[in-house]
Amino acid sequence: MTAPLKIAIAGLGTVGTATVKLLTTHGERIARRGGRPLVITAVSARDRRRDRGVSLEGMVWYDDPVAMARTADADVVVELIGGSGEPARAVCEAAMARGRHVVTANKALLAHHGLALARAAEAAGVTLAFEAAVASGIPIIKTLREGLAANRLDRIYGILNGTCNYILTTMRESGRDFADVLGEAQSLGYAEADPSFDVDGIDTAHKLALLASLAFGTVVDVDSVYVEGIRHVSALDIGYANELGYRIKLLGIARRTAQGIEQRVHPAMVACTTAIAAVDGVFNAVVAEGDYVGRSVHEGRGAGGGPTASAVVADLIDIAAGRSAPTFGVPALALAPPGGAGMAQRRGAFYVRLMVVDKPGVFADVATALRDEQVSMESILQRRRDPGEIVPVVMTLHDTEEQAMAHALEKIGRLAAVVEPPCLIRIENL
């Protein structure tokens, strides 16, 4: 096992460059762990002339990543281009078709084409590994695929997007509003110019779909994830959450139910005393609950060059050492259909904030709407009194079906005294 593992890297952005740096600076350490040297033989990126601060000497340059995947002298192709479409998909497919292993950090690609790619890997007898695709500072893919493999996992949830967590943390610490903090995050480079992938929950949904597949042995099914982002969370809600003993986090939650796998992404109020409530800033965390292991909590950086390169190279070391596992933990053919546990029947507690004209009778109208849908109130709070003006009214509701809650809010939203669409945030009992 002393023949080097030959590696071709497609994509030399932050992660690709960090991967080149890690493989070259830690070569000896990595070879000891992998049982043989890991050598980069080829690279591909858009701009050959850009100075990336790393030497690409001895690596064959390809302008076309698909051509590289097809023809480079490599045992593994590392796909760090990103995006669910081309050329990322073609790079992976071309590499596998030629019998090369694939390591990727591409959650969008796997969330949308995971089953097809896993089948292609099996047909070719190669490894398709993606530790870097989810919470790269924690080896959560390996943990679910191997470390907790003996368990029947019943629920898995976490904070999977560092941008959202940074925004929510900063909103809480500074009292500032979403738009303001987002703007700052963009100028600091923590958020993209087009932030919707992050703040609308899409990135979290991609990652959740991958974790759910690994945890439950089901076909990855991103289309059935219920997704809600954090744009509607206001400084007001964060303040009320604190007062009620909660933190607001964008969570991805997947749960085994009698109807199938329930998958949802939305802002949630979690008790301050939980481990997940304390995960702040750009950190990610994943909690897995198994029947034998109990609760297993993992926390680390979510993204960035360093952590992502660490995850990519961990996958490469496994390949060098001859360790492999099916892409989603079990052979593609053995992946169960995910079933469909829709949101409508889900039960849970809720926080609702209304902006109402402060006048007698409003509480009675709201209470009536809730009663008509058999939604049971836990508390109601109107801090400010300001007759004739618009004031916030905040309620918490006992466990209720989503559908009933939605119907009640529809009625409440139509009341004359309610001047904004009600703001609903789920309270998650973790």
Added chain:
Amino acid sequence: MTAPLKIAIAGLGTVGTATVKLLTTHGERIARRGGRPLVITAVSARDRRRDRGVSLEGMVWYDDPVAMARTADADVVVELIGGSGEPARAVCEAAMARGRHVVTANKALLAHHGLALARAAEAAGVTLAFEAAVASGIPIIKTLREGLAANRLDRIYGILNGTCNYILTTMRESGRDFADVLGEAQSLGYAEADPSFDVDGIDTAHKLALLASLAFGTVVDVDSVYVEGIRHVSALDIGYANELGYRIKLLGIARRTAQGIEQRVHPAMVACTTAIAAVDGVFNAVVAEGDYVGRSVHEGRGAGGGPTASAVVADLIDIAAGRSAPTFGVPALALAPPGGAGMAQRRGAFYVRLMVVDKPGVFADVATALRDEQVSMESILQRRRDPGEIVPVVMTLHDTEEQAMAHALEKIGRLAAVVEPPCLIRIENL
């Protein structure tokens, strides 16, 4: 790969029984993950007639675990007897000598004979796996050996003993003293009749030595671990810790220094705001700090039948699937000598509690002793005034060498007004 993996289990206590139960009830799930069925062919324990609540049908019974390891029809021997001596060691050696893989939960055995056993495994071409030996509710062995393998790790620390963490948590929550809470823990079965392995830090030292070897690629070296238990931590100290913004935890800490690997186990004050401070009760946590990955935090149950069986079976699934790694992450020959970073030169902050006769001049004498050793005080606190009576005086010291601190405390302890040996607890900057 459809031939079943045949397993012989030595030791049917809590963990052995849970392992039998897990393998039999989750057989189908486990076979999907392992790529073939996992079948228990033989078991060995002391008392054949004891009802363990699990069926042993179809398994060959051995009174002698070493004979079983030598002759049973098995691909793997699971050693769950425990203890660093016989018969555990002979079971592992006999199994490997016959070309059988070994899975063990035995930290004491590996901490004392890790290198010899790793060599034996390599010589025989078999796997020696021990996920269940440390913090079984977290796959931390796999995480260090594979998941974070690309990093240069600089520090690893954690809460590694659930009994101590339960005692310290209960002391804080109830205000009761050590002896009282220990007695209760014993009657509840959370602590052994002879608790010294746990409360004197020995168990934590065993686990730390294993983690350090994996993290730093060094020969496991339990003898150079500095060990201090929790018997001297009083309710008074826990109260002061709270007041100063700390929690007291029994930590195992290993760090890469210029002199070699520093390994120490002792009660430590950690800031309330750290992730580790929030780990309460029987939970364990491990934090690894790597140059690429940053801080990676893992938390889960430390022991118990369920989590430990989960870890044992994860190792078995890896073996079934043909995944293997050197025992300590790199070949035994490549393990570096651990070097010797002794405690005397270590620098850190300290908390010191003195019991003194409340009379003028004591502060001056204490301050002089500190000054003579160039120990710099951060704060001093005497809550109670009670002239002529014995009162606690609490100090925190800026970063100081252990040796200087010890000399200063020796002088302080000899002062006439100081009526008890000073209580020292290290403040850990995490």
